[in-house]
Amino acid sequence: ENLNAENLGTIVRRKTRPVKIGSVTIGGGHPVVVQSMINEDTLDIAGAVAGIRRLHEIGCEIVRVTVPSLAHAHALAEIRATLKQTYQDVPLVADVHHNGMKIALEVAKHVDKVRINPGLYVFEKPKSGRTEYSQTEFEEIGEKIKETLKPLVVSLRDQGKAMRIGVNHGSLAERMLFTYGDTPQGMVESALEFIRICEELEFRNLVISLKASRVPVMVAAYKQMAKRMDELGMDYPLHLGVTEAGDGEYGRIKSTAGIATLLAQGIGDTIRVSLTEAPEKEIPVCYSILQALGLRKTMVEYVACPSCGRTLFNLEEVLHKVREATKHLTGLDIAVMGCIVNGPGEMADADYGYVGKTPGMISLYRGKEEIKRVPENEGVEQLIALIKSDDRWVDP
Numbered sequence: 001e002n003l004n005a006e007n008l009g010t011i012v013r014r015k016t017r018p019v020k021i022g023s024v025t026i027g028g029g030h031p032v033v034v035q036s037m038i039n040e041d042t043l044d045i046a047g048a049v050a051g052i053r054r055l056h057e058i059g060c061e062i063v064r065v066t067v068p069s070l071a072h073a074h075a076l077a078e079i080r081a082t083l084k085q086t087y088q089d090v091p092l093v094a095d096v097h098h099n100g101m102k103i104a105l106e107v108a109k110h111v112d113k114v115r116i117n118p119g120l121y122v123f124e125k126p127k128s129g130r131t132e133y134s135q136t137e138f139e140e141i142g143e144k145i146k147e148t149l150k151p152l153v154v155s156l157r158d159q160g161k162a163m164r165i166g167v168n169h170g171s172l173a174e175r176m177l178f179t180y181g182d183t184p185q186g187m188v189e190s191a192l193e194f195i196r197i198c199e200e201l202e203f204r205n206l207v208i209s210l211k212a213s214r215v216p217v218m219v220a221a222y223k224q225m226a227k228r229m230d231e232l233g234m235d236y237p238l239h240l241g242v243t244e245a246g247d248g249e250y251g252r253i254k255s256t257a258g259i260a261t262l263l264a265q266g267i268g269d270t271i272r273v274s275l276t277e278a279p280e281k282e283i284p285v286c287y288s289i290l291q292a293l294g295l296r297k298t299m300v301e302y303v304a305c306p307s308c309g310r311t312l313f314n315l316e317e318v319l320h321k322v323r324e325a326t327k328h329l330t331g332l333d334i335a336v337m338g339c340i341v342n343g344p345g346e347m348a349d350a351d352y353g354y355v356g357k358t359p360g361m362i363s364l365y366r367g368k369e370e371i372k373r374v375p376e377n378e379g380v381e382q383l384i385a386l387i388k389s390d391d392r393w394v395d396p
């Protein structure tokens with residue numbers, strides 16, 4: 001089955017367990033989930049509700065909020081209630097940024113998932129000039145972490161909620177740094193230590209992330225994690241992201257380089273693109289990555305040639321017009337090709353094709369079949385007529 005899928009050019013995803021986050025499921029073969037985070041202050045209830053709603057309405061399936069204090073944790077109760085009354089219930093995740101167990105325990109009542117960062121559960125007392133931890137010290141600290149974490153794990157377990165063990169390259173605990181170095185391995189070991197604690201307490205609603213701002217580090221960490229988990233018989237889903245990717249074109253390319261490299265190898269069940277821009281800007285990037293990889297289809301797939309000396313019309317302008325007219329037709333593939341020479345053969349099995357034929361004339365295709373030739377100035381209109389005649393048109 002796998003070989004067939006690969007032969008067909010389909011990504012074979014790593015098998016993972018399903019983890020429910022409210023009404024959304026991460027892993028277990030479910031579509032890769034898109035998430036982001038609001039940047040409003042959680043204490044500003046109206047602002048936070050509006051931010052969550054704005055993100056959810058444009059396709060953010062799980063929304064994260066930051067919870068730096070107990071007051072923020074209490075605010076989540078109100079945020080959730082307001083969402084239910086004025087909009088709908090939205091799967092929520094609380095980011096608890098430090099070893100604040102009271103905060104985590106309170107917020108666990110009001111959200112579907114709590115994200116913790118193992119690097120912030122620090123019990124080491126660094127001695128000056130110290131460069132290593134003995135095995136005994138290492139394990140003693142591990143025990144302390146377990147004691148600290150236990151109430152949260154038990155609470156989430158008993159409520160049927162989830163936890164993300166979110167390791168960050170930039171904040172590894174000192175004893176991990178000394179033992180494994182500032183490496184992907186240190187990140188993997190840090191996550192595994194927390195997974196084991198959860199497993200000992202019979203809690204397996206876990207999602208794991210190992211983010212870094214350097215793409216090669218992030219890719220290596222997730223690949224190692226997937227491999228280690230497979231070897232250990234662990235099937236936890238992975239949350240992918242490149243931290244501090246920046247903004248603009250490079251921020252998008254950097255995020256895509258990391259996230260898509262892993263997804264293409266079947267690794268990853270949920271993604272977040274972190275941009276230094278309004279969080280709403282992250283969502284289309286997520287969906288574009290998933291669409292380009294064939295993992296989710298949420299928009300029209302346009303196939304268009306880059307144009308060259310043979311191009312018979314203004315390709316950029318026509319592509320723009322075709323897109324404006326058809327972008328709401330989710331599920332279709334539409335090709336716009338400059339000429340007949342390579343055109344039809346390279347339309348990548350698009351459902352419809354708009355192809356330059358002779359100067360001033362274009363051909364419309366259904367699949368590989370030429371349906372009609374029309375003057376270029378009627379091209380878009382006739383394309384719409386063809387889609388309508390096939391009953392595949394819906395009004396925008």
Ligand code: SF4
Pocket residue numbers: 305306307308309310311312337338339340341342343
């Ligand atoms: Fe050039 Fe025709 Fe190829 Fe477009 S399809 S790049 S116009 S040869």
